[in-house]
Amino acid sequence: MAYNILIVDDSAIVRAVIKKTLTLAGIDVGELLEAGNGKEGLAALEENWVDLVLADINMPEMNGIEMVEQMSENGLMETTPVIIISTEGSQTRVEELKAKGVRAYIRKPFTPELVKEVIDQVLGADNE
């Protein structure tokens, strides 16, 4: 099954690295959508069916936490799994994000193997 994936990160180079990582990890990607901040991410979610969101925290205009909170208000967190990919290492923050409905957290820098393992877990759990 091919998955529509939305990458939300303000860095074009990071979005490119994540795209490459998805290919290297052998993830079956259908449509790949990109957004440069949380606001653009929400707009992409309104206009497209998305199976998985990969989002950074630290972004201008609307950060990843604000985007997740908005997704909760819109009921999107129940239907669209979100994985945060960020540099921050605080376990307290990770727990806070999970309490908001975020399915998993990947810390940068990451390997294709780790990304595959986490995506498989998240999407596998959704398909069970």
Added chain:
Amino acid sequence: MSENQRETLSEVFCQVLEQVAFAFGELVPKSDLPPINHADYLLCRIGFEGPFSGEIEIATPSEYCRDLAANTLGVEPEEATSEMAADALKEIANVTCGQWLTAIAGEQPIFDLTVPEIEYMDQAEWEQFRDSQSSIALIVDEFPALISMSMEGEIPGD
């Protein structure tokens, strides 16, 4: 910057360079920096706020930032644009800041990071940054790099 902070910051920076861009750096005395003038330099600034606050600045020649971008993306240096070069340095600063905060403060405290900002520096600005007491010098793949860290508040256990 204390000796301990200086060592931790340079170690984290070198690890991040290796993991993100397959680049290799080492801390050197400023007198060991190659006396070569570059056309221009990129300075990336990222702030953090939490139990203590401050900012980290990283500078290196912009031509080397293209190499970092190319390494990160797995493309030829000629294919790396100036936007990619700036993006690469921003990402390295972002990951360095996050990893350094965990290295010195542990995994419990929450820090909010600012969005990294880029400035171009000319030779005179580079030399001023190099000669400031707050900066440390590294050689990364034969190119010079400078890092500085400023902070308000106390680091636990420092």
